Amino acid sequence: MTALSRRAGYRLGLRAETWAALILRLKGYRILARRYASPVGEIDIVARKGKALVFxxxxxxxxxxxxxxxxxxxxxxxxxxxxxxYLSRHPKYVNHDLRFDAVLIAPGRLPRHLIAAFDAGR
Incomplete structure (x- = not known):
């Protein structure tokens, strides 16, 4: 992969995350973090809606x-x-319902929000 294609992929990812955050906000989610990075993994978006904490x-x-x-x-x-x-750094969310969602984006299609796309055990 060339530096040019990596840069284009990075920009595409940023645009996709911006669209995903917008869709989630319109659905009533509060965005808590974008591109949350820790030594063990990165999460594109952390959001909350009611008692649900969504990665x-x-x-x-x-x-x-x-x-x-x-x-x-x-x-x-x-x-x-x-x-x-994230939970170890933000213990106030420990009693929230945890969920792992996905937002899929493809050209010419509306973004698709998959609620509970996978669980922690899979």
């Missing part, structure tokens, strides 16, 4: 099915580790 993976791909399939088990494990790190 969101954003995937932008040429097609919705490819976007969904791109959330691999190793990424899920990284997101779960990142969520654990």
């Amino acid at each position: 969101v993976e954003v995937k932008a791909r040429p097609d919705m099915d490819i976007a969904h399939e791109s959330i691999r088990p190793n990424q899920r494990a990284r997101i779960v580790r990142g969520a654990e790190a």
